[in-house]
């Protein structure tokens with residue numbers, strides 16, 4: 001997928017009310033105050049960090065890290081007017097900044113894409129000061145669903161989408177991971193993101209490509225695909241469409 005399509009997809013998600021609610025919870029868990037130095041790992045186009053940067057002024061700073069130069073270009077373009085905000089190209093597993101650089105560090109919807117996510121969490125801890133906050137939120141990809149009378153086919157479609165992530169089940173492991181790396185004051189919550197507009201969901205999940213890939217592997221017949229798409233569209237037209245995704249939010253404090 002090209003960067004423009006990916007950014008457009010992130011923008012569709014960012015605009016959903018239920019996304020804003022869970023993201024707000026992740027913001028609050030960081031415990032931000034003016035003067036703090038904070039980081040967002042896998043910041044994408046930087047819209048979350050743009051909001052958070054305003055909470056740490058005066059005196060604070062916010063750094064967004066991402067592996068994709070195209071994302072960082074977009075982030076710099078969108079937030080050129082926020083002086084306390086900067087962006088760096090670095091992989092989550094090796095951020096390339098000194099230990100204890102930040103008071104609070106977050107990652108949202110990133111570790112499911114990162115090889116060796118435990119290493120990335122340890123890197124987040126390394127760059128956080130003792131007693132600082134770490135907040136990670138990840139979608140439970142295999143728990144993603146859309147309303148359809150064909151539960152079996154829908155389950156297979158969702159499984160195929162989940163398997164396109166490096167670590168589809170990571171959200172279920174996050175709580176244990178926070179314990180294993182010795183974080184304290186660990187919190188866990190699970191929120192649901194929901195969407196009622198099939199066009200938005202289609203933009204996010206790109207059913208056309210998913211179905212084409214599954215069809216090429218002969219995982220179902222033409223008739224099954226046609227029936228599934230027809231019902232998807234019909235539910236949209238009649239206001240009977242809904243889709244959901246659980247998101248796990250885990251936070252912890254680094255040892256003093």
Ligand SMILES: C[S@@+](CC[C@H](N)C(=O)[O-])C[C@H]1O[C@@H](n2cnc3c(N)ncnc32)[C@H](O)[C@@H]1O
Pocket residue numbers: 010041042043044045048065066067068071090091092093107108109110113114115
């Ligand atoms: C789904 S987007 C989430 C962006 C942002 N956190 C948000 O919630 O809008 C995932 C982001 O993680 C970045 N990413 C993926 N793998 C990464 C890695 N190994 N290290 C750093 N960033 C990575 C991608 O380039 C992308 O910008």
